[in-house]
Amino acid sequence: MHSILREWREVGVRTINDKEWASRSLKLALWNPRLCGWRKHNGELVRDANGVPVVGRWEPIITPKEWMAIDAIFSARVGPNVKSDGTVTDYRTPSYLLTGILRCGKPREDGQICNSPLRATARADLSGGYLYQCPSKEMGGCGGTGRNGAKIDEFITGAVLAKLEARAARATRADELWGGEEEPARLMAKQRKLLQAWQEDQVSDELFFPENQKMEARVKELRADRTRHVLRRQRAAEVTGDVRERWTSGRLDLAQKRALIREALHAVIVLPAGGGGRRPFNPDLLVPKWRD
Ligand SMILES: [Zn+2]
Structure with missing residues (x-):
């Protein structure tokens, strides 16, 4: 996170609101399942009846596997399956x-x-x-x-x-x-x-x-x-x-x-x-x- 932030600051990458990226905004952006075509509602991935995440109609920029890897890293930091805001997630198989x-x-x-x-x-x-x-x-x-x-x-x-x-x-x-x-x-x-x-x-x-x-x-x-x-x-x-x-x-x-x-x-x-x-x-x- 630190090195990404440093690199982005150096090359002048800014947020959509033209602010400098901060640790928190970067984390929120990376942790957003929209990156891979999925979506969350009330802290849960939107899924079909079989539990498979519903794929949105926008173009993803990373694969679900990549997003799951990011998700696993951030989830591990706040303890198993418990997000920083206290909600328990169930993204796993x-x-x-x-x-x-x-x-x-x-x-x-x-x-x-x-x-x-x-x-x-x-x-x-x-x-x-x-x-x-x-x-x-x-x-x-x-x-x-x-x-x-x-x-x-x-x-x-x-x-x-x-x-x-x-x-x-x-x-x-x-x-x-x-x-x-x-x-x-x-x-x-x-x-x-x-x-x-x-x-x-x-x-x-x-x-x-x-x-x-x-x-x-x-x-x-x-x-x-x-x-x-x-x-x-x-x-x-x-x-x-x-x-x-x-x-x-x-x-x-x-x-x-x-x-x-x-x-x-x-x-x-x-x-x-x-x-x-x-x-x-x-x-x-x-x-x-x-x-x-
Ligand atoms: Zn029955």
Whole structure:
């Protein structure tokens, strides 16, 4: 902070109100999540229903990762999760793997499922030590579903890894199978022929221009299709390449694991079993909503 301030003073960088930067104003500016496209309201990041910060429509100047690093530094200075003004922040990733991903599948009176995101609670009496459960009615849920956290995590992790591996394999095969390479070349040859015929007055303007335009559009479409295809494949490889190895190596933190899970599925509906997580674990009562 000190060296930034000194440098800015030397080169004459001033605040938007044309004042000299001070330690406090610099800290406030750097600590503002707007820098990375996020926003705070009443001291909390504005988030969607899944807890993901909502991205604003202005151009960020740093990445969320960079801002989180700044945030971690400043937060550490005032003690864990407590800001200088005394508010407790919760910018961190939830400390359980499937928070916000599991949804309560218990039917409500109207026949629809409850669908509330399950919350994780530490529970010393359960193997694994935590429970995912539907929040109480006062908290917006039905309170009717609870399941052993460690067992769900383990089962869903296995299913997600299998899904991502299958997707990576399919992406590789799809690349081999993509047969669009020849069509643009054939079309362009046809287009040249038509051009030549038109230049030699064998084809009228009325016939040439619409036909030529149609062929151009088709070539463009095919090229775009090829680009999409390549990007999709790259993305699949990036996201899922060696996913099991990365997962088990211990190099992924919880946020990265949660991101991979979200790549694979939208949500997991947890059908009620009763027993507050003490019944034998039954994976048939978990219904993953896969992304295609
Ligand atoms: Zn519920």
